[in-house]
Amino acid sequence: MxxxxxxxxxxxxxxxxxxxxxxxxxxxxxxxxxxxSSSVMRQRLTELLDAQVxxxxxxxxxxxxxxxxxxxxxxxxxxxxxxxxxxxxDPQGADRTDDRSASRVSHPDTVGDGxxxxxxxx
Amino acid sequence: MxxxxxxxxxxxxxxxxxxxxxxxxxxxxxxxxxxxSSSVMRQRLTELLDAQVxxxxxxxxxxxxxxxxxxxxxxxxxxxxxxxxxxxxDPQGADRTDDRSASRVSHPDTVGDGxxxxxxxx
DNA sequence: CCCCTCCGTTTCGATTTCCGAAGCGGTCAC
DNA sequence: GTGACCGCTTCGGAAATCGAAACGGAGGGG
Numbered sequence: 001m002x003x004x005x006x007x008x009x010x011x012x013x014x015x016x017x018x019x020x021x022x023x024x025x026x027x028x029x030x031x032x033x034x035x036x037s038s039s040v041m042r043q044r045l046t047e048l049l050d051a052q053v054x055x056x057x058x059x060x061x062x063x064x065x066x067x068x069x070x071x072x073x074x075x076x077x078x079x080x081x082x083x084x085x086x087x088x089x090d091p092q093g094a095d096r097t098d099d100r101s102a103s104r105v106s107h108p109d110t111v112g113d114g115x116x117x118x119x120x121x122x
Numbered sequence: 123m124x125x126x127x128x129x130x131x132x133x134x135x136x137x138x139x140x141x142x143x144x145x146x147x148x149x150x151x152x153x154x155x156x157x158x159s160s161s162v163m164r165q166r167l168t169e170l171l172d173a174q175v176x177x178x179x180x181x182x183x184x185x186x187x188x189x190x191x192x193x194x195x196x197x198x199x200x201x202x203x204x205x206x207x208x209x210x211x212d213p214q215g216a217d218r219t220d221d222r223s224a225s226r227v228s229h230p231d232t233v234g235d236g237x238x239x240x241x242x243x244x
Numbered sequence: 245c246c247c248c249t250c251c252g253t254t255t256c257g258a259t260t261t262c263c264g265a266a267g268c269g270g271t272c273a274c
Numbered sequence: 275g276t277g278a279c280c281g282c283t284t285c286g287g288a289a290a291t292c293g294a295a296a297c298g299g300a301g302g303g304g
Contacts, residue, residue: 003204004135010262010290013126026281037263042282052211060281067210074199081196082125088189089174132261132291148252159292164253182252 006051011036012044013075016064019054020072023063128173133158134166135197138186141176142194145185 007013011033018024018032030041045062048054053068064072129135133155140146140154152163167184170176175190186194 003200003207004139008130008132008135010130013130017126038282040262051207067207070206071200071203074203077196077199078125078193081193084192085125085189160253162291
């Protein structure tokens with residue numbers, strides 16, 4: 001349940017996701033995360049560090065811990081679902097003139113993913 | 123990527139999760155979600171409806187769509203990870219007197235889950 | 245009928261979180 | 275020295291969230 005709290009915060013999932021291909025420094029990571037504000041970034045980073053999902057290398061870059069790697073892998077099915085979701089939703093709602101959506105939840109686009117991964121290839 | 127946005131909002135994952143065992147009405151669902159505020163609840167519900175992850179039955183209860191079911195299933199590995207996480211973190215940090223955690227991310231507890239599921243049993 | 249309970253939903257003011265830009269001290273190349 | 279990048283902090287304003295109250299409606303009991 002606490003996991004839903006930790007990951008239910010803005011950007012936490014994204015950070016986990018962006019760290020999948022290897023360690024990143026503060027600012028590079030920030031850029032990858034749609035240039036999120038540094039204040040929130042630091043906050044999420046602290047939370048994830050505290051949760052032992054990530055840790056900091058001697059050169060101060062952030063990296064997924066083994067536990068973090070597992071979490072990222074656990075996210076894979078969700079990523080896969082997201083693609084199916086995009087395929088299901090997008091074709092129908094691509095051009096809604098009638099938008100009373102009441103929320104700015106960007107509908108999925110065939111937006112690049114590129115998922116470089118790096119499972120056991122290092 | 124849009125999925126990370128949709129589910130990165132507070133309570134959205136939780137709602138998806140609490141709907142796993144079958145349809146629920148507004149107030150019952152609200153109670154299950156740690157009594158979240160009704161305003162946000164309605165907002166999340168609208169977003170999820172719009173995303174076609176849930177839909178509303180004639181008796182006005184909310185239920186996962188097939189797409190929503192898939193999403194919930196995609197969440198399973200994460201739930202599984204959460205347990206491992208709890209087992210890893212909790213034993214060591216159970217009694218931190220030194221708490222400069224800078225955030226109120228409730229550490230996982232051996233908190234009940236009870237996950238009744240209901241995959242193909244109906 | 246009235247009263248009481250539960251329901252889905254909306255509204256509104258108060259609190260919390262998030263944003264965004266600026267700034268700090270530090271390292272390295274020029 | 276100057277300029278570019280770095281990790282990280284601070285702060286005021288915007289946006290998300292909360293929490294409680296309220297609405298009309300459905301149902302049950304007296």
